[in-house]
Amino acid sequence: MLKGLYTAYTGMINEQNRMDVLANNLANAATTGYKKEGTTSQAFDDVLAYKIKDESAVANLPKRIGVNTPGVKIGENYTDWSEGSFHETGNTYDIAIAGQGFFTVEFRSKASVDPVTGEQQEGTASIKYTRDGTFKLDNNGYLVTADGDRVLGTNNQYIRLDPLKTTNIDELGNISQNGTRIAKLQITDFTDYNYLEKYGENYYQPVEGATTQASNVKIYQGYLETSNIQVVQEMVNMIAIQRAYESNQKLIQTYDGSLEIAVNQLGKL
Numbered sequence: 165m166l167k168g169l170y171t172a173y174t175g176m177i178n179e180q181n182r183m184d185v186l187a188n189n190l191a192n193a194a195t196t197g198y199k200k201e202g203t204t205s206q207a208f209d210d211v212l213a214y215k216i217k218d219e220s221a222v223a224n225l226p227k228r229i230g231v232n233t234p235g236v237k238i239g240e241n242y243t244d245w246s247e248g249s250f251h252e253t254g255n256t257y258d259i260a261i262a263g264q265g266f267f268t269v270e271f272r273s274k275a276s277v278d279p280v281t282g283e284q285q286e287g288t289a290s291i292k293y294t295r296d297g298t299f300k301l302d303n304n305g306y307l308v309t310a311d312g313d314r315v316l317g318t319n320n321q322y323i324r325l326d327p328l329k330t331t332n333i334d335e336l337g338n339i340s341q342n343g344t345r346i347a348k349l350q351i352t353d354f355t356d357y358n359y360l361e362k363y364g365e366n367y368y369q370p371v372e373g374a375t376t377q378a379s380n381v382k383i384y385q386g387y388l389e390t391s392n393i394q395v396v397q398e399m400v401n402m403i404a405i406q407r408a409y410e411s412n413q414k415l416i417q418t419y420d421g422s423l424e425i426a427v428n429q430l431g432k433l
Contacts, residue, residue, distance in 0.1 A: 169419050174235030175412040178205050181238050183405050189393050190402075195366060197248070197295030198391035200398075204239030245357055248392040250384065256331050257307065259297035260389045263381035265353040266293035268316040269309055271367060291320070292367040293352055293360075295389055301327050307339075317347040333385040353379035 182203050192198040250260050261267070271292040298310045307315045307323040317323045317339075325331055329341040337349035354360060359374035 166419050166423070169416060171235040172412040172415040172419070174237070176409055176416075178236045178238055179405050179409040179412065183402070183409070185241060186398055186402055186405065190395065190398050193391055193393045193395050193398075195296075195391050196298050197389050198366060198393070199246075199295070200244045200391065200393045201241050202244060203241055206237045206239055243357070243360075243362075244392060246392050248390045250387045251390050252387050254386050256385070257299040257301065258386055258388050259299060259333060259349070260384045260387040261295060261297065261351065261381050262384060263379065265351040265379035265381045266295060266368065267297060268320070268350040268352050269294055269367070270314045270316055270320075270322075271363075272313065290369070291316075292363055292369055294367050296366045297388055301325060316350050318350050320350070321347065323347045323349075333383060335382045335384070337383045349383065351379045351381055351383075353377050353381075 185201050185203050189200045192200075245264075247262070250262075259267075269292050270289055272289045292313070294309070296309065299307055299315055300310070302308045302312065305324045305327060307325060309315060314322050323339065323346070325339070325346060326341055332340045333349070334340070337351060338345055339347045339349065353376065354370065355375045355377045359371050360368045361371055363369045
């Protein structure tokens with residue numbers, strides 16, 4: 165068998181993975197506070213020996229130690245945490261963070277029905293983090309996200325405001341109405357962002373090993389942080405990925421033609 169077929173095949177799989185990540189970035193180019201993702205890969209000479217049953221390998225095929233697998237191995241995705249530009253909206257409850265840190269939000273899962281008893285069960289609450297500062301007041305006066313999850317102040321307290329009063333938010337995150345301090349936004353930062361994973365559309369949650377640290381940020385009322393995606397650069401990358409995919413595709417077609425000649429013509433001699 166020609167190993168070049170497998171080399172080109174793994175190259176196509178890798179380019180397809182890159183395209184999937186890039187397409188997701190472009191789809192979220194207008195998402196407030198979104199952080200773009202990237203991909204990594206390893207050449208075969210960097211991974212000459214796999215662990216037995218290495219399920220992270222292409223097609224999840226188990227491989228014995230010492231197997232030389234030509235081609236490319238898909239690595240892990242990563243997040244670009246660079247700050248996006250600010251967009252002025254003038255809305256009272258639109259808030260942007262300048263610096264490293266996240267808004268703290270109480271996320272509540274949707275209510276469900278117990279399959280055994282048929283009783284209605286309330287959704288469970290958990291703490292999530294986001295850079296999306298598109299906030300509003302709900303019917304009860306609580307500060308919530310665009311999806312209705314409550315924004316938390318210091319000590320995980322709910323922030324309840326009077327919609328009829330003028331609201332001011334200073335650079336430290338203190339929320340005041342008519343000159344009276346009501347609450348303070350809880351901004352959470354982490355020592356290592358590698359211990360954060362995405363949750364849902366625009367939330368993050370810590371994994372085991374994550375540790376928090378004091379944040380030194382500035383809060384801007386009436387602004388939103390746009391995504392850090394450069395659409396033109398992503399389009400250029402898309403063209404490069406398409407060309408790389410087509411090159412591997414043509415290589416497979418060339419090998420296929422060579423095999424056809426070997427089987428149908430050389431075999432007659």
